[in-house]
Amino acid sequence: MHKITFSKNADKTLRRMPRNTAINIAKKIKQLAKNPSRMQNVKKLTDHPGYRLRVGNWRVVYTVVDKELLIHVVKIKPRGEVYK
Numbered sequence: 278m279h280k281i282t283f284s285k286n287a288d289k290t291l292r293r294m295p296r297n298t299a300i301n302i303a304k305k306i307k308q309l310a311k312n313p314s315r316m317q318n319v320k321k322l323t324d325h326p327g328y329r330l331r332v333g334n335w336r337v338v339y340t341v342v343d344k345e346l347l348i349h350v351v352k353i354k355p356r357g358e359v360y361k
Contacts, residue, residue, distance in 0.1 A: 279310045279341070279348045287337075287350045294353075298335065302353060305332045310348055313341055327351060329359070336360075 283291070291299050309316050309330060318331040327340040336359040338352040352359055 279313060279346045281306060281310050281348050281350065283350045284352070287353045290353045298333075302332050302335060302337060305330060306337065306348075306350065309339075313348060 291302065294302075309319075313319075316330065319328055320331075321328055322338070325338065327338055330337040330339065334356050336352075336354060336356055337350060338354075338359060339348055339350045341348055
């Protein structure tokens with residue numbers, strides 16, 4: 278199982294969003310930590326050295342460090358704002 282870390286910005290966003298949405302995103306991130314290679318709704322980003330996880334209209338941008346079994350969540354934003 279991978280360890281999960283959050284950037285300051287991602288942590289702040291997760292704490293301020295509606296509770297039911299935050300719980301749903303947290304569940305998906307926990308599933309991702311169990312097995313990042315078998316997760317659905319994940320794509321490799323082209324202009325960024327990471328991946329994105331789609332959770333409804335929200336996007337979770339993260340990087341994976343396999344040597345340390347670490348997933349670092351960089352951003353959590355709505356679909357239209359995440360890639361700006």
